[in-house]
Amino acid sequence: MSYAPSYSEEYFAADAAIDERVAFIRRTYAHVFGAVLAFAGLVTLFVSTPAIATPLTNLLMGGQWFFILIAFMIAGFVAQRMAQSGASPAVQYAGLGLYVFAEAIIFTPLLVMVNTFWGGPDLLMQAGVLTLFIFAGLTAVVMITKADFSFMRYALMLGGFAALALIAVASFTSLTLGTWFVGGMIVLMSGYILYDTSNVLHHYRTDQHVAAALALFASLATLFWYVIQLLGILNND
Numbered sequence: 001m002s003y004a005p006s007y008s009e010e011y012f013a014a015d016a017a018i019d020e021r022v023a024f025i026r027r028t029y030a031h032v033f034g035a036v037l038a039f040a041g042l043v044t045l046f047v048s049t050p051a052i053a054t055p056l057t058n059l060l061m062g063g064q065w066f067f068i069l070i071a072f073m074i075a076g077f078v079a080q081r082m083a084q085s086g087a088s089p090a091v092q093y094a095g096l097g098l099y100v101f102a103e104a105i106i107f108t109p110l111l112v113m114v115n116t117f118w119g120g121p122d123l124l125m126q127a128g129v130l131t132l133f134i135f136a137g138l139t140a141v142v143m144i145t146k147a148d149f150s151f152m153r154y155a156l157m158l159g160g161f162a163a164l165a166l167i168a169v170a171s172f173t174s175l176t177l178g179t180w181f182v183g184g185m186i187v188l189m190s191g192y193i194l195y196d197t198s199n200v201l202h203h204y205r206t207d208q209h210v211a212a213a214l215a216l217f218a219s220l221a222t223l224f225w226y227v228i229q230l231l232g233i234l235n236n237d
Contacts (some may be wrong), residue, residue, distance in 0.1 A: 010112050015145070020206050023206070024200075024209055025200060025201075026206075026207040027209040028200055028204075028209045028212045028216070028219065029213075029216075031051040031096070031209055031210060031212075031213030032200075032213045032216045032217050032220070033139070035096060035099075035100050035213060035214075036217065036220070038097070038100050039100050039103055039104055039107075039217075039221065042100065042101060042104035043103075043107050043108060043111060043215050045067075045103065046104055046108040047108055047112060047115070048112050052108065053108055053109070053112050053157065054233065055110045056068075056105065056108045056109045056112075057108070057109040057113070059109070060109040060110075060113075060140065063233075067105070068106065072102050072105070072106045075098060075099070075102040076099055076218065078095070078098065079095040079098040079099035079102070080094065080095065080099070080211070080214060080215075081095070082094055082095025082098065083095035083096050083099075083210045083211040083214045084208065084211040089210070092210040093210060095210070095214065096210050096213060096214050096217075099214055099217070099218065100217070103218075103221045107221075107225065110135065110225065110229075111124070112227060113232075114228060114232065117232075117236070118228075118232035118235060118236065119233075119235055123228070123231050123232065123235060124228070126231055127224060127227045127231050128224070129226040130227050131220070131223055131224040131227045134186075134190060134193075134223065134227075135193060135220055135223065138190055138193045138194050138197065139193070139197050140171075141194065142194060142197040142198050142201065143197070143201075146201060147198060147218040148198050148201075148202045148203075149191075149194045149195045149197075149198040150195065150198060150199065150202065150203060152191055152194065152195045153177070153195065155191075156188065156191050156192055156195055159188045159191070163181075163184075163185060163188065166181065166197060178233070179230070179233050179234075182226050182229045182230045182233065183230065185222075185226040186223065186227060186230065189219055189222050189223040192219040192222075193216070193219045193223065196212075196215045196216050196218075196219050197216070199212065199215065200212050200216070
């Protein structure tokens with residue numbers, strides 16, 4: 001769901017000169033914005049292409065979504081390793097691109113469902129605005145207070161594993177993950193955004209803007225996923 005940075009203490013962005021630190025933060029969020037644009041373009045293409053959208057939606061409807069989730073997590077792990085590596089910038093960008101592509105794949109059946117059952121573009125617009133509002137608010141909290149939320153790491157990891165376990169159980173049993181689960185995931189991803197944003201200030205090197213952008217995009221996209229689900233549930237009650 002989100003990825004912790006690998007770093008050496010002497011190279012923290014927090015220890016860099018102010019102009020270098022500001023440039024790093026700007027590069028990071030410019031890359032997040034670019035990832036969001038690429039994701040929007042890819043998911044629009046996939047949803048509007050029946051040869052892609054139909055098989056993915058059939059997998060979701062056929063109860064095989066857990067296996068797609070596992071494949072997505074593997075792709076995310078590989079992408080994160082590529083982005084955090086000390087390899088060439090091309091490899092790091094390839095990692096970010098791989099993750100954006102994987103997100104577009106996993107979002108496609110959800111957006112098909114939104115268009116078919118949950119109100120279409122209006123709901124997506126509402127979900128997008130709400131997601132950006134939450135993301136901006138949490139980012140402002142970290143940027144203004146300059147607090148270090150790295151202490152949340154293990155609690156967030158535990159929450160993520162618990163959520164994955166519930167998803168696995170629901171995939172193979174009659175357990176239904178309803179509104180409370182979705183709300184809990186929104187809270188969890190909000191915690192990840194606080195954690196990832198504080199890492200940008202305190203725990204990345206100034207040359208790790210691609211890895212930092214991937215972590216932020218991962219949390220932002222997952223938050224968007226669950227906000228869509230929450231609004232879909234509420235609109236159909």
